[in-house]
Amino acid sequence: MFAETVLHEPELDLVVRSARAESDGVRSLELTPVNDGERLPRWTPGAHIDVMLGTGPNALVRQYSLCGDTATVDSWQIAVLRTTDSRGGSQYIHERIQVGDVVRVRGPRNHFALAGSPRYLFIAGGIGITPILPMITEVEAAGADWHLVYGGRNRDSMAFVDRLAAHSEKVTLVPQDERGPIDLDALLGTPEPDTLVYCCGPAGLLDAVEAKCRSWPSSALRVERFAPVATDGAENRAFTVVLQRSGLTLTVPSDKSIYSVCRENDVSVLASCLEGICGTCETEVLDGEVEHRDAILDEDERASNTTMMICVSRCHGDKLTLDL
Structure with missing residues (x-):
């Protein structure tokens, strides 16, 4: 069942100006305004956009990280991995989207924002390299110390390796068929002072990185997930929600x-x-305790209890009051 979408944010119709294979299984699209000379909204590293694929009740809505240059105001770039268990989005982009097509997008939105730090460790797995690329550009320009460890099944599957070549001394490529999995013990076994760890990739990698970073300061690790958090065994209880602005209790x-x-x-x-x-x-x-089930908020954000994702998260008690 595809997600139903209610539109509050402005949408843009963008033209696919170019499309290319970035690796075995990864296709990138350059999206530009329909009218020449128009400027796109500004964005920051870690941002993603919603891409609407198709029309009608069965249209797909998928989220893809922006992986181009934040200084470029007349085009956006996304890259999409074709997956064998695709729910339709990656297959659509790889098989049906052509240069010259117009696609509708919404955003950008950023839940993986780059925070200031004197030193960064970036860990990317597979298509998780996409949000990391503009982060590298920004921290390099700021003069920060950084290192990227980028893993993939093999070299042919690893996108944007040519783009990273300019930073070869700061980039470690780990094709699994050549070097095995990323050595997280060596990377994360000892907490590094004044260092932020940014990680994006498959769930297994994120879970392992989170486990290795338990001895680090709680604010040191930032992750972005492409899949929902497993909630097997979680009990769904009925509760009351008060919608403050609407004056409704449901x-x-x-x-x-x-x-x-x-x-x-x-x-x-x-x-x-x-x-x-x-x-x-x-x-x-506004009031009440949230049972967070999203894959976005970090531990500190959850503990603050100030926002929630109403599509999956629930109430720990009997009542929540929301700003709706």
């Missing part, structure tokens, strides 16, 4: 989300992935 049953209950009651809310990975539905929490 019951959220055990088999429905806050988002779906809002929609059923004609409350205008925005969502896209419905899996807690894109951040479109992030909503301010």
